[in-house]
Amino acid sequence: MDANRLKELGLLPLWRLKSGTALDRQPSAPSVESSSIESSLIQQIVPEAQEVILSAASDRDTTIAHADWEQLEQMVSVCTACQLCQTRRKTVFGVGDKQADWLFIGEGPGAREDTLGEPFVGQAGKLLDSMLQALKLGRNQNVYIANIVKCRPPNNRNPQDIEAQQCRPYLLRQIALIQPKLIVTLGKVAAQNLLGSGDSIASLRGKLHEFAGIPLIVTYHPAYLLRSLTDKAKAWEDLCFARETILMQQRKAQQ
Numbered sequence: 001m002d003a004n005r006l007k008e009l010g011l012l013p014l015w016r017l018k019s020g021t022a023l024d025r026q027p028s029a030p031s032v033e034s035s036s037i038e039s040s041l042i043q044q045i046v047p048e049a050q051e052v053i054l055s056a057a058s059d060r061d062t063t064i065a066h067a068d069w070e071q072l073e074q075m076v077s078v079c080t081a082c083q084l085c086q087t088r089r090k091t092v093f094g095v096g097d098k099q100a101d102w103l104f105i106g107e108g109p110g111a112r113e114d115t116l117g118e119p120f121v122g123q124a125g126k127l128l129d130s131m132l133q134a135l136k137l138g139r140n141q142n143v144y145i146a147n148i149v150k151c152r153p154p155n156n157r158n159p160q161d162i163e164a165q166q167c168r169p170y171l172l173r174q175i176a177l178i179q180p181k182l183i184v185t186l187g188k189v190a191a192q193n194l195l196g197s198g199d200s201i202a203s204l205r206g207k208l209h210e211f212a213g214i215p216l217i218v219t220y221h222p223a224y225l226l227r228s229l230t231d232k233a234k235a236w237e238d239l240c241f242a243r244e245t246i247l248m249q250q251r252k253a254q255q
Helices: 003-008 032-065 069-077 111-116 123-134 161-178 188-195 222-227 229-254
Strands: 102-106 143-147 182-186 209-211 214-219
Touching: 032 069, 032 161, 069 161, 102 161, 102 188, 123 222, 123 229, 143 161, 182 188, 182 229, 188 209, 188 214, 214 229, 222 229
Parallel strands: 102 143, 102 182, 182 214
Antiparallel strands: 209 214
């Protein structure tokens, strides 16, 4: 563009920065002294922030650990401790006899459970009910059913570690309130979370484990059994093993 055109537009005279002016210079690197001060502040702030986070987590765990059934269910219903709260419809607290000898623990709610707010109410739930009936048990007959997480993971994916960790105090309090004689984990996710193990179902089944001093037996998740019918017989073996474990406890108590 020529000078006359620039003048018509009111863009003359042109002003140019001299070399070496403040705007022409690149930002200087922080001094050694300022870097040292910043590093010192970070070293002070980070531990303090961690302490606040740990303190808050400890307070939450303590509150949950002293809750009664009504308080615990209320806490779960409004929980926002992990991202699952953003996509849930309803929390799925648990269902059954609150003084049960048998505690069944799955991994997390599915789509139908998310809608109704009760664990194991779809096809997998019907199969679980049939398994319980074969043992002369039922949802409200000496059985309590819960999950590792209280909210549905999107697309029925496995719960992430952080999600399971945030829900763990709720489950621990449920176990403490119920005081079951036996825990039966349904599926790999539940077994691995409670046992702190990365082992497969195949290597964990058929053995008597322990959680918080309570005998624990591992079996397949009913949803898996719907896809792998040949493993139903193995699941029945696990439940018979669980029944025998309960009976042995009763015999020892009578001696």
